[in-house]
Amino acid sequence: MSTLVIAEHDNASLNPATLNTVAAAQALGADIDILVAGAGCGGAASAAQAVAGVRKVLCADNAAYEHQLAENVSLLIAELGADYDNILAPATTSGKNTMPRVAALLDVAQISDIISVESADTFKRPIYAGNVIATVQSSDAKKVITVRTTAFDGVAAEGGSAELVAVDAVHDAGISSFVGQEIAVSDRPELTAAPVVISGGRGMQNGDNFKLLEGIADKLGAAIGASRAAVDAGFVPNDMQVGQTGKIVAPELYIAVGISGAIQHLAGMKDSKVIVAINKDEDAPIFQVADYGLVADLFEALPEIESKL
């Protein structure tokens, strides 16, 4: 039995989501190899070699894989996947983009966003915005799976010494190309991995007011998130959206400010360890999931919190 984990990386380094995915792979009990597909991705491959508990790192270094175009990478994974019983990727936008193509090429189902491994063929996953948890059993010989990273504690990034294997296969479907990207740069911790997250909603009124969250985030070492309403209104960019159809977070502390608590938002944060809600409406549904609720005007509460931290 063996499992192939698809690395999430930027060619130079490994994204921590890979470590959570290896943890899910360990629960399957088979030998674990990691695939690093990219261009000039030696840095990411050597980081993958150091990951605890990994047997081999397959490194496919070719211009065709530079930007993780799903049309190309899925062909590579489907070919390599012939030798594996399980193929796992994190349920990031990259994993979600590529893995269903892999599943279709292999003529198997994809099991999306698993939160636990019950046995080699049985998994739990949230459906209906996390209002229910489904247990599903796969009858496919090969399992193609995406992993909800917040549900698995990452394995150690150091301590392993996996063998490095170069993969020569080049798959360039020639039907898509990369044009450009606008990637947010921030000194703050990454939203999905931060120990503290403070999110603003429509109650913030505009993008400028998110500065009120920044001062607190600086003091707490927090990442900043947002509700869909705040993103749709153009207060902040899309990569900050937390929820059913945005990012899933589960920090030690989640602070929701001016967010009502729609089920689609709760789906993205209700597994946080401690939840704080600040809202001027004492009946806001967010208070039903909050460990500590503060009924207050955020424009008064936030400066006070910042000064007292």
Place this chain on the structure above:
Amino acid sequence: MKVLVAVKRVVDYNVKVRAKADGSDVDLNNVKMSINPFCEIAVEEAVRLKEAGTATEVVAVSVGDKSCQEQIRTALALGADRGIQVETEGSVEPLEIAKLLKGIVERESPDLVILGKQSIDGDNNQTGQMLGALAGMPQGTFASEVKIEDGKLNVTREVDGGLQTVSLNMPAIVTTDLRLNEPRYASLPNIMKAKKKPLDVVSPADLGVDLASHLTLLKVEPPPERSAGIKVESVDELIDKLKNEAKVI
């Protein structure tokens, strides 16, 4: 240019779905059903392409039992020209839906297929990508902007790090994200007109697809409950609780 739009009938997004007492499935008795919100965005995008003179025909397809004709009619009321129902019973897995849609793609030869990024019931986020692989078409998933330039489709995608733009050969697949557009409401006259628009019904056999099942739903259960919290009276109390009770700051 012909645009094919895939629409799914799902539980309305306002409904808080619960598991049945015996845990065999979710309880969908008497709940409001709607067109999947991401599919609504897909229809809107197709209709805008037609209004801009870029598209000449918009075809809406749904896979499901007879009740999904309601959602096809919604798409027609929003501006699609004709509908196709692929008649199936019970729940059909994304891979099988993708195979059926591939059958429709072969019949209709659209230049562009627009789907939602995710259905809000199963939260799968698979069908568009699977269709892409089966039909050998490129994909622009999680799209927030779609432009046709020199015969190529330029798609701006919402990704974890921000935005990415890709250029795709056509025919191509797009899956919609929330910021692609804001769907219109169907007007009463358009709802009336939609009743007269053509709606064909085809079977999986007509499309040469033999439906298979890969997954068994063993049970559904509610997620772990959060224990009830408290309201604090002041910022001082909040900071004190976080420091000394929860010990998270």
